[in-house]
Amino acid sequence: MTFSIATWNINSVRLRMPLVERFLIENAPDVLCLQETKCPDDQFPSAAFRKLGYEHLAISGQKGYHGVATVARRPLELVEKRDFCKMGDCRHLSVRVPVGGKQILLHNFYVPAGGDEPDPEINPKFRHKLDFVAEMNAIRAEHDANSASVLVGDLNIAPLEHDVWSHKQLLKVVSHTPIETESFEAMRKGGEWVDLMRLNVPYEQKIYTWWSYRAQDWAASDRGRRLDHVWSSQNLAPGLRGIEILREARGWERPSDHVPVIARFDL
Template identity: 60%
Template sequence: MTLSLRVATWNINSVRLRAPLLAGVVEALDPDVLCLQETKTPDEHFPHEAAEALGYAHRVIRGMKGYNGVAVLSRHPLSVLPDGRDWCGKGDCRHLGVAVDRPGGPVEIHNFYVPAGGDVPDPAANPKFAHKLDFLAEVTAWTAARGPARRAVLVGDLNIAPLEHDVWSHKQMRDVVSHTPVEVEAIARWREAGDWHDALRHFVPEEEKLYTWWSYRAKDWRAADRGRRLDHVWVSRDLAPGLARHAILKDARDWAQTSDHVPVLVEVAV
């Protein structure tokens, strides 16, 4: 019997504030592994009780006060991969790599939160944008050194919408951070370095609109629908034939006190 693994990713934008919303994610998507970004809390204040109550007995967290932070919640035993990095020497908790135990062998899961990059797409004028490009260059070199991914899934808020229909207007967004040519080229190099397969576009053709984020600034985000696909799931080429389904929990954007990102899930045979 072929076993599947359901992996979800969500930029929760403060896990302590939005811990009650996790129940809705679990009810709708039923993930085996739930990867969170922008948890914004030091490890000692992570809401373990909420995760435990939802059936996630295995947890790895890497957090800090007020900013960044990533967490992996799992129904299956997992271990931290030994090659964790302090990206750009900033110690800012933007990556967790774990191995999830499955009968067919461990599955690597990498949970990333890429720097947003500020508002000005000029590394000379904007240190935040320079940091984003440095981060992408460093993670690409690391990925290339590891070689093609095998039995692996990479998820997270990568803060780049690379394709024309990953944004509401390609023409108007080309000079906006998250869709500039330099970022699009950088994320393509990263994905190619690990020979990763874009799992969401596996199901949704590139000519169709696909979003996972809608700004808080929109009075009626559904009517405006000015979204971007900032949240991604990539799978290694050996797992790609086993991709079974995906889900984007768009209704989560309507929840009270919710994140501006919505949860994303991919199910894959492992």
């Protein structure tokens, strides 16, 4: 059985619903996890998703900020909407999806960006980000013979040297500072998560999922970062068929600054 999961920071689902529709029609993932939906639950465009065949929805949204949503063509069971750091932000939800005899626990995350100053003593946004990642240590890659786990989302950290356009120039820039990348990788490894995007990609190869709006010509400058991630429990990794990063979506009309990432499995 083939199964696919996509993740995308959409930067306002209502504003960019035409892009979401195009993506779903052209790529048809079984499950789509969205971040930064920026709308309360009662204003989420559920009807548009259902019209496209995505009849199963789990939503955690708030007005104007944050927000995550998971939509699927197969049944979902909502497991949890966790309030990280007791901030009241909608940044996480988990669902259970039955696939090929297994129950997959799917986490959808939107980690705080952290502001501009990488000093937790003077920047409360950066302190919040570090505390959020520390709290993510509780999210483990649970699995057994009949279950597996997947974690996706905009995690707002590019952990490896070749996850950014210039390791040296970004060492003091939020998203790639050592205090972030080291705690991030320690959290991932401690939870026994497999970084699927790097599973079959050489370490030296650049991977980007985000390009800043500030660039006059994002494609020409190509100063990207890998801020979006797909992880799984150990027992799903052998079934990974491939990862696709839809770079071209960054060039669509009125795009998000992130692009969709699709993981495909044979289960």
